[in-house]
Amino acid sequence: MIGEDLLDIGGQVALVTGAGQNAGRAIAMELARHNAGGIAVNDFVAERAEAVAEEIRAMGVPAIAVPFDVCDLEAVRAAVARARAELGPVTVLVNNAGMAGPNTQIRPSKVFWEEDPSEWGKFLGTNLFGVFNCCHATIPAMVEANRGRIVTIVSDSGRTGEPRLAVYAAAKAGANGFVRSIAKEVGRYNITCNAVSLSSLMPDMSEEQLAKVLESDQAKAQLSRYIVRRYGKSSDVAALVAFLCSDAAEWITGQTYPLNGGYVTG
Numbered sequence: 001m002i003g004e005d006l007l008d009i010g011g012q013v014a015l016v017t018g019a020g021q022n023a024g025r026a027i028a029m030e031l032a033r034h035n036a037g038g039i040a041v042n043d044f045v046a047e048r049a050e051a052v053a054e055e056i057r058a059m060g061v062p063a064i065a066v067p068f069d070v071c072d073l074e075a076v077r078a079a080v081a082r083a084r085a086e087l088g089p090v091t092v093l094v095n096n097a098g099m100a101g102p103n104t105q106i107r108p109s110k111v112f113w114e115e116d117p118s119e120w121g122k123f124l125g126t127n128l129f130g131v132f133n134c135c136h137a138t139i140p141a142m143v144e145a146n147r148g149r150i151v152t153i154v155s156d157s158g159r160t161g162e163p164r165l166a167v168y169a170a171a172k173a174g175a176n177g178f179v180r181s182i183a184k185e186v187g188r189y190n191i192t193c194n195a196v197s198l199s200s201l202m203p204d205m206s207e208e209q210l211a212k213v214l215e216s217d218q219a220k221a222q223l224s225r226y227i228v229r230r231y232g233k234s235s236d237v238a239a240l241v242a243f244l245c246s247d248a249a250e251w252i253t254g255q256t257y258p259l260n261g262g263y264v265t266g
C-alpha cells in the first residue's frame with residue numbers, strides 16, 4: 001500500500017555507510033525527509049558522521065553517528081548493535097562507502113600491470129568486503145522483522161571497464177554480482193536487494209566552484225559523452241536510493257539501476 005508520500009520509508013531505521021559527505025550524506029538526509037524512524041550515519045571519519053547526524057537531528061529525526069571502517073566486521077557488528085539499542089533494529093542498509101578508504105584523494109593513477117599489489121586490498125576491502133560485512137551484520141534483524149531494504153552503490157566502471165581503475169572496477173562488479181544472490185536468499189522475508197550504478201558525480205560544491213570546474217577542457221570532453229550534459233549530483237543518487245527503499249519499490253529486487261545521464265545505455 002503506497003501512502004501519500006511515494007518515497008515513504010515507513011518509519012524504518014536506516015544505516016547509511018560513508019554518509020559523512022556527498023552522495024552518502026544526501027542519501028541519509030533524503031531517507032530522514034521521507035519518514036525514516038532513525039538514521040545511523042556511518043563514516044570512517046568520525047567528525048563527518050557526527051556533523052551529518054546533527055543535521056538530521058535538527059530535522060527532528062533521531063540519528064546517531066556510528067564511525068567505523070566497513071572493512072572491520074567486529075566494528076560493523078558493534079555499531080549495528082548500538083543502532084538497535086538507540087534507534088531500533090536496522091532494516092534499511094545503504095552500502096555507499098566506496099573507493100579506497102577515508103582519504104578520498106587516493107585514486108589509482110597507474111595501469112594495472114604497473115600497480116603495486118599491496119594497493120589492491122584497500123579497494124577490495126571498502127568496495128566488496130565492506131558490503132559483505134554490512135549485509136552480514138544487518139540481515140538477521142531484517143529477517144526477524146520480515147521486512148528490509150538493501151541498496152548498494154556500485155559503479156559503471158564495473159559494468160563497462162575503466163582504465164587505471166581495474167581493481168576498484170572489479171570490486172564494484174563483485175558487489176553488483178553479490179547483490180543478486182543475496183536478493184534470492186532474502187526475498188522470502190520481504191527484503192529487497194538492489195544496486196545503483198553510477199558514472200561520474202560532481203562532489204558537493206558552490207555554484208561558483210562548479211562553474212570553474214565546468215570551464216575546463218577536460219570537463220567539456222568528459223561531458224560530451226553524457227546524453228544529459230552534466231555530472232551527477234548527490235541529489236540524483238539520493239532520489240533513486242530513497243525510491244528503492246520505499247514501499248513503492250517492494251516488487252523491485254535483484255536489479256542494477258544505472259544512474260548515469262546516459263553515459264552508458266542498456
Ligand SMILES: NC(=O)c1ccc[n+]([C@@H]2O[C@H](COP(=O)([O-])OP(=O)(O)OC[C@H]3O[C@@H](n4cnc5c(N)ncnc54)[C@H](O)[C@@H]3O)[C@@H](O)[C@H]2O)c1
Pocket residue numbers: 017018019020021022023024042043044045048068069070071095096097098099100101102103104125126130153154155156198199200201202203
Ligand atoms: N563520485 C563518483 O564519481 C562515483 C562514481 C561511481 C561510483 N561512485 C560510488 O558512489 C559512492 C559515493 O561516492 P562519493 O563520491 O559520494 O564518495 P566520497 O568519496 O565523496 O565519500 C565517501 C565517504 O565514505 C567514507 N569512507 C570511505 N571508505 C570508508 C570505509 N572503509 N568505511 C567507512 N567509511 C568510508 C569516506 O570517509 C567519505 O566520507 C561510492 O561507493 C563510490 O565508489 C562514485
